[in-house]
Amino acid sequence: MAGEKKVFGFEEVASHNVTKDCWLIIAGKVYDVTSFMDEHPGGDEVLLAVTGKDATNDFEDIGHSESAREMMEKYHIGEIDASTIPLKRTHVTPQQVPGNPDKGDDMLIKILQFLVPILILGLAFAIRQYTKSE
Incomplete structure (x- = not known):
């Protein structure tokens, strides 16, 4: 059991789309970046903008450093069930905590x-x- 990661459905991951509860999908992995929101150099808006979709292309387009990629591992909480990812999804605006x-x-x-x-x-x-x- 040790080191075993959970498999999440797309809708479950997409529902974590606010500053105080933010999950991302990057390269088939699920990351809980809630505790990183205030520290992200691009601000929390950048992370919130890629919730509810596969953020792999957005992540790669920025050209993150090797140290950023290594840092991601502490936020890795599981894998995405690829069969639950919609082929085409309309953009859902993330909800901000008022x-x-x-x-x-x-x-x-x-x-x-x-x-x-x-x-x-x-x-x-x-x-x-x-x-x-x-």
Whole structure:
């Protein structure tokens, strides 16, 4: 039993299509990448975009490094039952988990990234004007 991987049906894998529960099919293998969503260099949107289909071509088109391919093994949870893969499947938009609390923080960071340099320039200008008047 040790080392034996489970065989999953396509619909079961396709149902794991949100940030908090994301599975992918690559080269006949099933990967649970849920814990990797925040770490993926391309962001979670890239991974969510390839749920509900065989993501092999998308994965290969990017040209992932050998270390990325080795890293995948820790997310490998089983194999896909090829007989359950539809010949043609319409695109299903992945469902996002509503209300990601980190998104509000992103807006604050963007505002600060804009305002802080302006405040620094204003302060520098004020100091320059003050020293000129003396």
